[in-house]
Amino acid sequence: MTKIAASILSADFANLKHDCTRLLEAGVDLMHFDVMDGHFVPNISYGAPVLKCLHAAMPDVYYDVHLMISDPARYAADFARAGASLITFHLEAVPDTAEEVIAAIRAAGCQVGISIRPGTPVEAVFPYLGVVDLILVMSVEPGFGGQKFIPTTPTRIAAICAERTRRGCDTLIEVDGGINTETGPLCIAAGVDWLVAGSSLFHAMDPAAVVNVLHSK
């Protein structure tokens, strides 16, 4: 079954624990923690101290940390100490030193993911299949929640899936941006393993209904 990661970027930050608990009770599988530095992306979100508090309040949750920052190797240990389970960085941020970032995240004791923006050819991640734990395919330009899903994304997911099958490896594929009950099933049909959803879950009157639709596909 496809796993659902709730992106806390769409939470009410004054009631973070309450909002996360509500979604976990609705059936989401993990929490997605978006870190933006105002440099790699044109927006600033929150960092390791917030994750540390969330992890202390809810220690049994899997924290899927998505670093949209320029120097991920520098901060990997901070996020690991704060409670990250998996740390994803952007290939575009470190085109020549991805191996070093992977090593830094592993040394910090976390699983590793690599993400690509919508404009980056999917072939860029092929060398990392079987090397990292997860490939994150962005279905919007990273930087903001609540954007519209880019319709070419399922084709991109399917291409990475086909290459994964060809190589016989089990690297997970995740998609992030504009995921809801219409777009999520298109990604599931293309072979995605994890769906990230922010606004469609946090702003839903009945988040369990959204989770149930996505889990049933």
Ligand code: DX5
């Ligand atoms: C975008 C973030 C996403 C975003 C998803 O830069 O990486 O995780 O919060 O939010 P929605 O589901 O609202 O597009």
Ligand code: ZN
């Ligand atoms: Zn994200």
